[in-house]
Amino acid sequence: MDVSATSSRDRQEPDFWDTLTAGVLAWLVPGAGHWFQGRRHKAILFFWTISGLFVFGMVLGQGRVVYAKWHPRQERRFIYLCQIGVGLPSLPALVAARRAAANKQTLIGNLKWYMPPDRAELNQLYHTLNRRFELGTLFTAIAGLLNLLVIYDVLAGPAYGNRPPPLQERKKPAEPLKQPDDPKAKTQP
Numbered sequence: 001m002d003v004s005a006t007s008s009r010d011r012q013e014p015d016f017w018d019t020l021t022a023g024v025l026a027w028l029v030p031g032a033g034h035w036f037q038g039r040r041h042k043a044i045l046f047f048w049t050i051s052g053l054f055v056f057g058m059v060l061g062q063g064r065v066v067y068a069k070w071h072p073r074q075e076r077r078f079i080y081l082c083q084i085g086v087g088l089p090s091l092p093a094l095v096a097a098r099r100a101a102a103n104k105q106t107l108i109g110n111l112k113w114y115m116p117p118d119r120a121e122l123n124q125l126y127h128t129l130n131r132r133f134e135l136g137t138l139f140t141a142i143a144g145l146l147n148l149l150v151i152y153d154v155l156a157g158p159a160y161g162n163r164p165p166p167l168q169e170r171k172k173p174a175e176p177l178k179q180p181d182d183p184k185a186k187t188q189p
Contacts, residue, residue, distance in 0.1 A: 019155060026154040028087040030147045033154035046150045054086050054143035061136025063113035064125055066090055068097040077116075079137055085144030085151075 018037075026033025031047030034040075057065060066089075069077040083090045096114035099105070106112050117125060125133055 022154045023151055026151045027085075027147070030086065030143075030150055033151065037154065039158070042153075046147075050086065050143050050147050050150065051089070053146070054089055054140050057136040057139030057141075057143065058113075059136070060132045060139065061125075061129060062132075063111065064115075064117065064129075065133060065136035066093050066140050067114055067116040068093040069116040070097070079141050082141035082144045085146075085148045086140070087147065090140075090144065 022033035022036045024033075025036050029047070030050035031043040031045070034043035034046060066080070066083050067077065068080045069075050080090075080093065083093075093114040093116075096106070097116055100116050106115050129136075
């Protein structure tokens with residue numbers, strides 16, 4: 001391996017658009033930015049960990065713990081700012097909040113997932129689910145905050161080692177190995 005080629009690659013800055021694309025993908029789907037960069041093991045780990053934590057929180061709260069509510073005279077749901085860090089799994093809450101403000105039906109048939117509850121319904125959820133409602137809210141918020149760290153890792157690059165090369169360099173074929181010129185080197189065991 002040529003030392004000068006390695007050191008020049010270390011000093012080379014990654015392509016801005018590749019990094020930006022990886023950052024957006026990492027926000028939309030946890031681990032997708034790492035997959036785009038070619039760091040497959042990290043991508044799989046982050047996807048299953050963060051998505052699993054989010055889904056577990058949703059199951060604990062029976063699908064009612066992720067909702068957006070932002071009315072100046074009513075309740076402001078600040079925890080949703082943490083939950084939205086997960087990306088696509090939390091975005092239906094924005095659509096559901098708009099539908100609720102326009103007095104429209106739920107997104108998914110009779111399921112009230114992502115729909116913001118009114119005060120009476122929220123009291124009923126606390127009574128029915130007890131601490132599972134708060135734990136589900138907490139787990140989904142932690143999943144969103146963890147994904148923000150994953151996005152930072154995608155944008156900043158690996159903590160150690162070489163940065164993944166830009167896409168243009170990844171697509172180049174590897175150089176063939178050179179054969180030794182000495183015929184005695186081939187015959188020695």
